Amino acid sequence: MTFVQLIDCKTSRFEEMDQLMDRWVEQTKGKRTATHAVVGRDRSDASHVVEIVEFPSYEEAMRNSQLPETDRIFRDMVALCEEVPTFTDLDVVRDAQLNTDTARRFFEVAVTSDDLSPLTGLVEEHYHGHDPANEQDVLGLDHLRRDLDEWRGGFDFTFRVEDQIAEGDRVCTRWNWKAVHRADFLGIPATGKDVSMTGTTIFRFGDSGKIVEGWWEYDRLGLMARLGALEPTEL
Known part of the structure; x- marks a missing residue:
């Protein structure tokens, strides 16, 4: 079953956050299990950012989180946020393309x-x-x-x-x-x-x-x- 993780955070340093995501993509090339990532910014609050990351399954997401590169990027991401990011884990029950x-x-x-x-x-x-x-x-x-x-x-x-x-x-x-x-x-x-x-x-x-x-x-x-x-x- 496809699995999606929502990462919700608040930051006034979006450009640095964006560069951080680019660095994670480069460093995990050939190793990451994520298949699709979307970053959205709240129209009513520019500091509110949500990243949606898709994986083939929950198990693959957990394998991705155990990569040392993912751990390092996460710690850098927390440093850029005004609050500790929250994570929502979702099993995809409908995927209508x-x-x-x-x-x-x-x-x-x-x-x-x-x-x-x-x-x-x-x-x-x-x-x-x-x-x-x-x-x-x-x-x-x-x-x-x-x-x-x-x-x-x-x-x-x-x-x-x-x-x-x-x-x-x-x-x-x-x-x-x-x-x-x-x-x-x-x-x-x-x-x-x-x-x-x-x-x-x-x-x-x-x-x-x-x-x-x-x-x-x-x-x-x-x-x-x-x-x-x-x-x-x-x-």
Whole structure:
């Protein structure tokens, strides 16, 4: 179970505290068990600072606390604080990565929905899509629906999400697409062929939690070749 530790302190020497954290990161490189750290400053009291540190488990957190570097940094940290810092130990019982879930839901809707109306709850109306295979960017949710409908009309397909990485307002999804070419697609008559390709999509999310921009990378040229739409090149 993921474990989180909250370190609550008061200090008027935040810059020195920040430098201290940088020093701890450098000194514990290759040894620390912490996976994520966030430092927040109280908007109503600039001397009130909270650090949130994530670990894979409570046991890993305890192993981290036993590092001599951690002990030294803690003593230096206490010296910078106006009061002795307090610690709150939390077992994580829910970890909802909302943007990641929305990105995954997007690929589910593209496959399973009778129509694409559920995209309204996932994608902003002013969505901007970048696809190097298209001559023009996709501008707006309606344009995105038309593009998806073109793929849905030409293929019976599935998406399998292989990996997802989230950072800030972006989620990167690596996916695998498998399909049967059952109808006309971009002027190519149905071939009945089983085809597949892998790709990567980066979605940027707005303040509403909806997708506002997307970058798509996949091998459409290879797909066209497998459908017989390209003449073999001569060397």
